[in-house]
Amino acid sequence: MTSETPNLPTPDQIRRSPKVLLHDHLDGGLRPGTIIELAHKVGYENLPETEADKLGIWFREAADSGSLPRYLETFAHTCAVMQTKEALFRVASECAQDLAEDGVVYAEIRYAPEQHLEAGLTLEEVVEAVNEGFREGERRARTNGNRIRVGALLTAMRHAARALEIAELANRYRDNGVVGFDIAGAEAGFPPTRHLDAFEYLKRENNHFTIHAGEAFGLPSIWQALQWCGADRLGHGVKIIDDIEVAPDGSVKLGRLASYVRDKRIPLEMCPTSNLQTAAAASYAEHPIGLLRKLHFRLTVNTDNRLMSGTSMSREFEHLVDTFGYTLDDMQWFTVNAMKSAFIPFDERLAMINEVIKPGYAELKSEWLFRQTVSTSGSVSV
Structure with missing residues (x-):
């Protein structure tokens, strides 16, 4: 992508665009x-x-x-x-500030409380330290002229046996900074059905949860996450492409599971750079996001682990613009999808879309039209 290409957003416009992040690990972004x-x-x-x-x-x-x-x-x-209150507070605060500086206006950051107990903290102390850090990061971002809201997703490790305990923890803090639940870790050998008691509990409590599924394991992982566990969203879900057949003439046939995911508008938390690193996709050009976008799945763009992937939301969109020629309209489509799929109340999601996201993109599109006029005429009358 070059700044001379008039029909594509520039790196600066991508950075300034309002972005929504649903899949980012706190311990992967230090x-x-x-x-x-x-x-x-x-x-x-x-x-x-x-x-x-x-x-x-x-x-x-x-x-x-x-x-x-x-x-x-x-x-x-x-x-x-990340085993002390001070460390958790600092990491969470810096996370919020870094995302806000990159133009993220809403983020759901996930972490596993059970992984931060080695120095004697309780699960509750971990959650409270992280929540306080996020609030401090939001305040510091506002001081620097940036707006962001951060919610926490509490994650249980799928190879462990504390999912119900973490689900109950997420429910206790659901009105105090925690917006949902997740399970993460290696998929192979650790199906989501091992934690059915946690998912049944969350459904009884009318709480939200996403499940890492279809990243390194195939369609059975996605099917179990949806049909056995009842996930609201799919973390990655990139392997849904295995249920889509593209004929030599370009015609496309969706299998029953892929059709179900699209018909039900189940959000897919796509993380392109991370997927390349874990061999879930061979290249940006071959990443399923290109075809899934054409087929109108409910896709969202995410970072997964900013440190390990050397990425940011702006960089993820730059890769997509470079690879697929996505415009500001495409970026707005991905962003609105993400905000629609967030785990905060409907009226708050709607306010973010109508008061922050759409006006932000409208301003950027006006800039784009101005640049196009200048590029075409070579001069501007004032």
């Missing part, structure tokens, strides 16, 4: 410098690099293995320095 400082404070000596730039490169290279289990191993270092 600043490398923060990791080093926190490691020094807690006496963690296993970091592979002690200079911020080199550490950031190490995380990205380690995550580029093409293996989801290897990708997940990088989190041992970030979780190791």
Whole structure:
């Protein structure tokens, strides 16, 4: 993408566009410098690099293995320095600030409280420290002229046995910063049906949840997440492409599961760069998001792990603009999809769409028309 291409948004316009993020892991988005400082404070000596730039490169290279289990191993270092209230508060605050600086106006950030208990914190203390950090980050963002709202998703690890406990925790804090529940971790061998008691509990409580499904495992994982567990959204869901047949003449036939996902408008939390790293897709051009967009699935664009992927919401959209020629209209479509699919009340979602997202894109489109006029005429009358 070049800034001279008049019909595509520029990198600056992409950064300034209002964006909505539904799939981002708190322990996957730390600043490398923060990791080093926190490691020094807690006496963690296993970091592979002690200079911020080199550490950031190490995380990205380690995550580029093409293996989801290897990708997940990088989190041992970030979780190791997130075991105190002070560390959790700082990481959450910086997360909100970094996203706001990138133009994100609403975000749902997920983390697993059970992974932050090694220094003696309780589950409740973890949640409260993170919530306080998000609120502080929102305040600091406003001071810098940026607007953002952050909600937390409490995650249970699918290989562990604490899903019901974490689901109950999410329900207790649902009116205090927590907007929903998730399960994460390696899919193969750990189906979502292992945690049916947690999902049945959340449904009885009329609470929201998403499930990592269809990232490294195929259609059975998606089917179980939807039909056995009742997920509101699919984390990734990229493997739904396996139920779509494209004929040599270009005609497309959807299988029963793919049709169900599209017909029911089930949101897919797509994370293009992360999917390349875990071999869920071979390249941006071959990523299923291109075909799924044409077929009008309810797609959202996300970062997954900003540190490991060396990415941001702006970078994700830049890749899509470069690859598929997406315009500001496409970006608005993805963003409205995400806001419609958020786990906050309907009236609050609608207000964000009508008062923040649509006006923001309308302003950017006016800029685009102005640039097009200048490009065509070579001059402007004032």
